[in-house]
Amino acid sequence: MTQVETHTSPEVGGMGHSVKRKEDPRFIRGKGEYIEDVVLPGMLWLDIVRSPYAHARIKSIDASAALAIPGVLAVITGKDLEKAGLHWMPTLAGDKQMVLPVDEVMYQSQEVAAVVATSRYLAADGVAAVEVDYEPLPVVVDPFKALEPGAPVLRPDRGPDKATNHIWHWESGDKKAADAALARAEVTVAEDIYIPRIHVASIETCGAIADWDPVREHLTLHMTSQAPHAIRTVLALVSGLPEHKIRVKTHDIGGGFGGKVPVYPGYVLAVVASLTTGKPVKWIEDRSENLQADSFARDYHIHAELGATKDGKITGLRVKTVADHGYTDAAADPSKFPAGLFNVITGSYDFPDAFVEVDGVYTNKPPGGVAYRCSFRVTEAVHAIERMVDILAHELGQDPAELRLKNFIRPEQFPYKTPTGWEYDSGNYPAALRKAMEIIGYEELRREQAEKRARGELMGIGISSFTEIVGAGPSHTFDILGIKMFDSCEIRVHPTGKVLARIGVQTQGQGHETTFAQIIAEELGFPVSDIAIEYGDTDTAPYGLGTYASRSTPVAGAATAVAARKVRDKARKIAAHLLEASEDDLEWTNGKFFVKGSPDRAKTIQEIAFAAYTNHPQGMEAGLEAVDYYDPPNLTFPFGSYICVVDIDKGTGQVKVRRFVAVDDCGNIINPMIVDGQIHGGLTMGLAPALYESITYDELGNNLAGTFMDYLLPTAVETPHWETDKTVTPSPHHPIGAKGVGESATVGAPPAIANAVVDALWHLGVRNIDIPITPWKVWQILHEKGVSASPPGSRT
Amino acid sequence: MKFSGTVDINAPRDKVWAFVLDPTQVGSCGPGVESIEVIDATHFKARAKVGVGFITAKFVVDLEMAELTPPTEAVIKAHGQAPGSAVDATATMRLGDRPGGGTTMDWTADVNIAGTLASVGARLIEGTANKMIGQTFDCIKAKLEA
Numbered sequence: 001m002t003q004v005e006t007h008t009s010p011e012v013g014g015m016g017h018s019v020k021r022k023e024d025p026r027f028i029r030g031k032g033e034y035i036e037d038v039v040l041p042g043m044l045w046l047d048i049v050r051s052p053y054a055h056a057r058i059k060s061i062d063a064s065a066a067l068a069i070p071g072v073l074a075v076i077t078g079k080d081l082e083k084a085g086l087h088w089m090p091t092l093a094g095d096k097q098m099v100l101p102v103d104e105v106m107y108q109s110q111e112v113a114a115v116v117a118t119s120r121y122l123a124a125d126g127v128a129a130v131e132v133d134y135e136p137l138p139v140v141v142d143p144f145k146a147l148e149p150g151a152p153v154l155r156p157d158r159g160p161d162k163a164t165n166h167i168w169h170w171e172s173g174d175k176k177a178a179d180a181a182l183a184r185a186e187v188t189v190a191e192d193i194y195i196p197r198i199h200v201a202s203i204e205t206c207g208a209i210a211d212w213d214p215v216r217e218h219l220t221l222h223m224t225s226q227a228p229h230a231i232r233t234v235l236a237l238v239s240g241l242p243e244h245k246i247r248v249k250t251h252d253i254g255g256g257f258g259g260k261v262p263v264y265p266g267y268v269l270a271v272v273a274s275l276t277t278g279k280p281v282k283w284i285e286d287r288s289e290n291l292q293a294d295s296f297a298r299d300y301h302i303h304a305e306l307g308a309t310k311d312g313k314i315t316g317l318r319v320k321t322v323a324d325h326g327y328t329d330a331a332a333d334p335s336k337f338p339a340g341l342f343n344v345i346t347g348s349y350d351f352p353d354a355f356v357e358v359d360g361v362y363t364n365k366p367p368g369g370v371a372y373r374c375s376f377r378v379t380e381a382v383h384a385i386e387r388m389v390d391i392l393a394h395e396l397g398q399d400p401a402e403l404r405l406k407n408f409i410r411p412e413q414f415p416y417k418t419p420t421g422w423e424y425d426s427g428n429y430p431a432a433l434r435k436a437m438e439i440i441g442y443e444e445l446r447r448e449q450a451e452k453r454a455r456g457e458l459m460g461i462g463i464s465s466f467t468e469i470v471g472a473g474p475s476h477t478f479d480i481l482g483i484k485m486f487d488s489c490e491i492r493v494h495p496t497g498k499v500l501a502r503i504g505v506q507t508q509g510q511g512h513e514t515t516f517a518q519i520i521a522e523e524l525g526f527p528v529s530d531i532a533i534e535y536g537d538t539d540t541a542p543y544g545l546g547t548y549a550s551r552s553t554p555v556a557g558a559a560t561a562v563a564a565r566k567v568r569d570k571a572r573k574i575a576a577h578l579l580e581a582s583e584d585d586l587e588w589t590n591g592k593f594f595v596k597g598s599p600d601r602a603k604t605i606q607e608i609a610f611a612a613y614t615n616h617p618q619g620m621e622a623g624l625e626a627v628d629y630y631d632p633p634n635l636t637f638p639f640g641s642y643i644c645v646v647d648i649d650k651g652t653g654q655v656k657v658r659r660f661v662a663v664d665d666c667g668n669i670i671n672p673m674i675v676d677g678q679i680h681g682g683l684t685m686g687l688a689p690a691l692y693e694s695i696t697y698d699e700l701g702n703n704l705a706g707t708f709m710d711y712l713l714p715t716a717v718e719t720p721h722w723e724t725d726k727t728v729t730p731s732p733h734h735p736i737g738a739k740g741v742g743e744s745a746t747v748g749a750p751p752a753i754a755n756a757v758v759d760a761l762w763h764l765g766v767r768n769i770d771i772p773i774t775p776w777k778v779w780q781i782l783h784e785k786g787v788s789a790s791p792p793g794s795r796t
Numbered sequence: 797m798k799f800s801g802t803v804d805i806n807a808p809r810d811k812v813w814a815f816v817l818d819p820t821q822v823g824s825c826g827p828g829v830e831s832i833e834v835i836d837a838t839h840f841k842a843r844a845k846v847g848v849g850f851i852t853a854k855f856v857v858d859l860e861m862a863e864l865t866p867p868t869e870a871v872i873k874a875h876g877q878a879p880g881s882a883v884d885a886t887a888t889m890r891l892g893d894r895p896g897g898g899t900t901m902d903w904t905a906d907v908n909i910a911g912t913l914a915s916v917g918a919r920l921i922e923g924t925a926n927k928m929i930g931q932t933f934d935c936i937k938a939k940l941e942a
Contacts, residue, residue, distance in 0.1 A: 052882040052911025108911060128879040136884060136910070292915065702914040710918070 002726050004669045007522065012591065013529075014522030015736065018673035022513045022528070032252040035207040035224050040280040043209065044073065046273050047123035048266060048283075049113040049130045050293065051105035054141070054364040054701020055154075056134040058101060058112070066115055066129040071122040075130060076114040076272060078102040088157075089238055089268060091330035092230075092261070092480055093338065095167070096157075097367055098328075099265045099272075104137065106154060106327035107366050108701050109292035114269040116281060139701040140165065143301065143324040143361040154327055154362045167329050167360035172343035172420045178355035181316025185307025189391045194770045195380045196694040197299040197324070197365075199291055199705075200372045201713055202508075204254025206294060207284035208267045210274035219274070220247045223267055226256040226506050227546025230483060232538045234263060239271070250536035256508030257685075258370040261332040261548050262295050291711055292703045295332075296365070296695060297372030299324040300342075300358075300380040306388045312396050312403045316353040319345055319384065323360045323369075330367035332548065333376050334478045334485065340376025343420035344469045347385035348429045348639060349407040354419040364701045373685055373746040375470045375549045382466045386751035387758075387768065390462070394762050399446070400755070401437060404465050405430055415732075422469060424637045425731050425739075428665070432727050433465050433641035436663040439725060440643045453763065456787070458648035460760025463641065464752035470740045471554025471636040480545060486631045487556035488542035489563045491520065493624040495613040497606030499524075499531040501563075504544015505556040506536050510678070510742060512552065515670045516560050519736060523564035524571075525591020525605045542627055550638075550740040553670065554731075559630035561735040566626035571608045574624075577617040578603050636731045636739035640664040642752040648760050650789035653779030655691060655757055657720040662748070665727045667739035676724055679745045683722050686749025688714050694772050761785075797922060800904040803933045807940040809891050812899045813867035815940055816889065819859070825935035827928045838864075846878075848917035848924045853878035867891060881911035905929070 008014030026032050063075035078100035081087040088096045100111055115126035140146045140154060146165040153163050182188055208223040219241055225231050228248040236243035253260065266283045273281040285294070300321055307316040323339060325331065333340045339358035346354050371377065393403040408429040409416050416424040437443075445461050452459045475484035488504035503516055517531035535541050544556060568588065575593035576583040579601055586593045594602035603611075612624035645659040662679055669675050692712040695705045705711040730737030750771055757773050758766055764785040769777060782788035805812055816822045819840040823832035828845040835841060838861040845854050857876030864870050874885040887905040894900050909921060917924070 050880060050911075052877070052880055052914075054910070108915065130879075132877075134877075134882065136882075136908075288912070288916065698914065698918065700908055700910055700914065702910055702918065704915060704918045706912075706915040710916075 002728070004672045004728070008525070008590070012521050012525060012527050013518055015518055015668065015670050017518065017671065019514055019518060019528050019671055021511045021674065022517065023511065034204055034252050034254055035209065035222060036284055038209055038222055038251060040209060040211060043280040043282055044116050044118060044273065044277060045120045045123040046270055046281050046283040047115050047120070047127045048111050048269070048289070049115065049127050049132065050109045050289070051112050051134070052108065053105060053134050053136050054108040055137040055139045056105050057103060057137060058105065059133040059135055061113055062131040063113070065131065066126040069122060069125055069129060071118040072115060072126040073118065074116040074273065074276060075126065076100070076116070076269060081272065086268070086272065089263065090234070090481070091328055091367065093329040093331045093333060094335065094481065095329040097330055099268045107364050108703055109289065111265045111269070111293070114273065116273045116277065139364045139699070141363060141365070141697050141699060141701050143322050143363050146361050146363050154364065165362040167325060167362060168338050169357065169359050170339045171355065171357040173355040174353060174419065175355045177353040178316050178318045181353035182305055182307040182318055185315050186310045187396065188305055188307045189388065189395050190303070190305040191388065191391055191768050193302045193304060193384050193387055193768065195298045195300045195302065195383055196689070196771065197296045198372060198689050198693045199294070199296055199695055199711065200257035200259035200370065201291065201711065202255030202257060202259055205285040205287060205290040206260060206264055206266065207282070208270045209280055209282045210270040211280040212274040212278060214278045218245045219271065220249060221271065222249050222251060224253055224260050225250055226260045226508060226548050228506060228536055228538050229504065229543045230480060230545060231263065233483065234481065248538045250506055253506065253508040256547065257373045258297065258332065258548050259294055259372070260508065261370060261546065262330050264294060287708065288706045292706045293366055295330055295368035295370040296326070297369050297374070298380060299369055302380065302384045304384050304388050306392055308392055312392070312398050312406055314349055314351040314392070314407045316351060317346060319356045321358040323358050324363050324365065325360050325369065326365035326367040327362055328367040329360055331369050332371060334472055334480055335482065336477060337376060340371060340378070341469045342377040342381045344378055344422060344467065345381035345385050346418045346420055347382065348409060348465050348467045349389070350409040350413065351407070352419055356420060365697065371549055373682065373743045375468060375743055375747070376472070378469055378743070379747045379750065382464070382747050383751045386464045386466065387754060390755045390758065391767060400463050401433065401442060404433060404463065408465070423634060424467065425634055425733055426729050427467065427637060427639050428727060428729050429465060429639060432639060432663045432665055433463070435725060435727060436641040436643045436661050439663070439723065440645070440659060440661040442643065445645060458650060458760045460646045460648070460756040460758070462644045462646070462752045462754065462756025462759055464748050464755065465641040466639060466744070466748040468550070468638040468744050468747055469635050470550035470638060470743065471632055472549050472551055473635055474633060475631045483545065484631070485545050485555070486629050487544040487551065487559050488627065488629045489556060489560040490542045490627040491563045491567055491625060493567060493609045493612065495610050497526065497530065497609045499526050500534065501531060501560065502534045502541045503556050503560065504542050505547040505552045507547060510547070510552065511671070511674045515674060516557070518670050519557055519560045520564050522736070523561055524568060542629070550742040553738050553740040554636045554734060555630055555632055557738055558632060558735045559628045562630055563626045563628035566628060567624055570624060570626070571605060573620065574608045574611050574616060575603045578608070578611055578615070633733050636667065636734060638664070638666040638739040638741060638744050640744055640748055642748050644752040644756040646753070646756040646760060648757070648778060650782055650787060652790070653775040653777070653782055655773055655778060657687070657753065659723065660720055660752070661723045662745060663725050663727060664741065664744050665729050666741035666744060667729060667731045667734065668737035669728065670738060675741050678741050679724050680722050682743065682745025683749050684714055684719050685746045687719065687753065690750040690753035690771050690773060692718070692772050797907045797909070797925065798904065799907065799925065799929060801929070803901045803937060804894060804898060805901060805937050805940050806898045809867050809893055809899045812891060812901065812940060816936065817861065817870065822936065825932050825939065827931045848913055849920045851913060851917050853881050853913055855883065857883070881909070881913040884908045
């Protein structure tokens with residue numbers, strides 16, 4: 001295992017130390033404070049009536065039986081909200097979404113009415129008693145059928161000039177050049193690849209407590225949000241409440257993964273209910289509501305074509321994609337990127353010409369999509385290019401590793417400009433792949449595979465050499481609803497040398513209380529144990545855009561380092577005053593300033609902190625604090641190479657992941673243990689869609705994965721042993737050379753697994769299997785190819 | 797979901813026709829039916845408790861005898877709702893004389909189930925529906941042949 005460099009003692013615990021997580025004592029003792037733990041005096045409960053139909057007209061809503069239940073205080077309908085103009089709200093993608101419908105419901109389990117009661121149980125009883133009369137309407141489930149002439153137009157509210165289910169068209173790259181490259185390519189391969197709809201399925205569902213104080217005219221919104229500041233601003237703009245009279249507070253969050261970025265109707269309904277009753281109102285989703293109604297991820301129908309020379313040098317890529325967005329585009333993408341950063345689809349490979357186009361489409365499904373631990377649409381991009389590269393290698397009869405090594409962007413080509421316009425900051429792709437091949441014993445595995453194939457056994461080896469794109473983002477290009485995607489940190493050093501730092505990003509389990517303290521420890525020499533990190537309270541934390549798309553370390557981490565350096569600059573002035581020396585004559589090392597050539601004439605950072613309040617130079621402001629709002633000059637580009645070995649059971653179609661080696665490069669590492677944890681979690685979340693998870697709908701638009709019985713999350717039983725290692729290629733533009741790691745493994749793992757399965761079956765004529773690769777799919781293929789070991793006469 | 801079947805009943809066609817067109821008679825054979833309310837000659841309302849796996853829903857179902865060609869063919873339409881679930885169905889029944897006495901009933905049903913029952917019970921619903929239909933016809937046959 002590669003060791004990580006450190007510059008501080010283990011006691012200080014700066015970058016590179018595997019400091020134990022400061023948040024874990026409360027988590028492992030069950031002492032975390034999640035939204036459900038928060039109980040306010042006089043609090044009411046809210047529950048939601050949901051539509052059984054995927055598309056229907058609401059003929060009437062009769063709340064009389066519900067209101068007759070003692071303890072049921074109010075039933076809120078779309079018509080009630082319409083009076084206040086609150087029945088629609090904006091989505092983060094600039095579309096609009098119903099808070100509650102007035103005329104039509106657009107997906108199964110959509111919110112139809114809200115019941116407010118004195119207990120959770122009475123609220124549920126009230127929901128069961130609300131009678132809604134529906135007239136079913138034709139349902140549009142398939143995005144391709146949604147685009148056909150004559151398909152029911154799902155969003156007539158967009159006006160007569162937009163009488164179509166087509167939302168937007170987005171493209172990137174040079175079409176003419178890509179067309180020409182493919183036309184003259186000696187070899188072309190083409191494939192349809194579907195990345196199914198999946199759900200983040202956080203163990204903590206979404207919830208909120210809205211607490212309107214009618215006397216102070218002040219709203220506190222306790223909620224599960226990955227982006228509390230953005231929520232506050234949107235709430236102020238939509239509701240008309242002054243922004244300084246709104247406080248958003250997040251508490252501990254039990255998993256976000258992108259699913260807690262959007263604004264869900266339940267949050268708004270809790271606010272309306274609190275404004276109406278003048279009491280705190282709590283809303284917590286149950287599991288099925290979470291799986292059926294919250295924003296989904298993925299759902300991209302991709303057609304990709306790759307051109308190459310006969311000896312396997314890639315020359316061009318053309319991609320056409322249909323993106324199913326449900327009934328509204330509620331993707332949490334930056335404004336200028338309706339398909340996220342999908343055009344990173346040229347991947348880790350050096351070729352001149354590419355063209356990518358995506359069309360967004362409305363269907364009768366829940367809105368989305370969220371970037372489920374994948375930056376913005378990077379999972380879809382990486383899956384497509386890594387599958388295509390494997391298909392090309394097999395088609396040419398070349399080894400997939402050799403073909404990758406032949407086409408990688410070489411280390412000396414960085415910074416590398418891609419044909420779709422990104423500038424990759426740094427990378428060493430051959431080193432990562434070679435390291436993974438060495439760890440797993442690639443050559444030996446290929447020999448074993450050949451022997452097994454000769455015996456009729458099915459074994460496959462799959463590679464994924466992905467490039468991530470994270471850290472949104474530079475303000476010239478990146479905003480959400482107009483708010484630039486900077487992030488922030490404010491550091492206050494107390495007189496006794498203890499530190500309080502507040503950050504603009506949220507934590508949903510990443511360990512920010514530890515890693516952000518380590519950045520400050522690295523820069524200022526205070527021990528991690530002396531540094532408290534706060535976040536998630538908009539009254540105290542500096543403004544920031546929140547935690548998603550692996551942006552915490554690249555953006556807020558940079559802000560933290562820069563703020564710490566500002567503190568150090570002031571500390572230098574104080575030290576010069578205390579040491580009666582010129583600032584230029586001071587040197588900084590190990591948490592102290594000393595006079596050059598006289599290491600004994602030194603002041604520790606703690607001594608300087610005390611002096612900042614007790615003996616600061618005349619004319620200088622007292623105190624020792626700084627704030628930084630960091631606007632990154634570029635994104636960061638973590639990368640890695642994963643190799644997966646699978647064995648396929650010819651009787652059952654079961655795919656067993658025998659080995660999985662992940663070599664990641666996330667630039668400089670803050671905490672190796674936490675990075676490993678992120679990768680282990682990410683690999684498991686990559687295994688999930690590769691083999692298990694998928695949200696499907698029947699022809700009536702019923703969600704067929706509305707419980708954890710039908711939506712299979714891998715547990716320890718399904719999860720193989722992960723073997724991890726790393727290379728370290730710092731980001732040249734990031735203050736601490738870090739790139740971020742939160743999503744690399746989720747992005748990189750699925751194609752490694754899919755490639756391994758197809759590798760095992762290619763000789764039988766199998767070119768592609770869409771994920772999730774379930775035993776049923778494989779079993780059918782084995783039967784079709786006549787190699788199944790299941791008993792004759794088995795049902796196909 | 798589409799279902800169909802044929803049932804031979806050892807009773808004359810007029811008697812079978814009268815039975816299946818009488819809401820209270822045929823309703824008493826519906827599994828889980830708790831009450832039948834006759835609205836008029838062709839409309840009635842049923843309240844029924846339906847269980848699929850561990851999910852139970854109390855449906856209120858509006859039924860309409862939509863097309864009647866006595867004593868040969870009937871089309872019955874149903875629209876039912878329960879909290880979080882809904883069902884819309886069209887059933888067609890055709891009666892014929894059996895050679896040597898008795899009646900043959902050919903039936904088809906097109907059933908659309910929406911909401912929690914369809915979503916959560918998807919894997920079980922076809923089996924449950926088949927079982928319920930079987931119970932209904934067993935009951936009709938038993939009562940008519942008694």
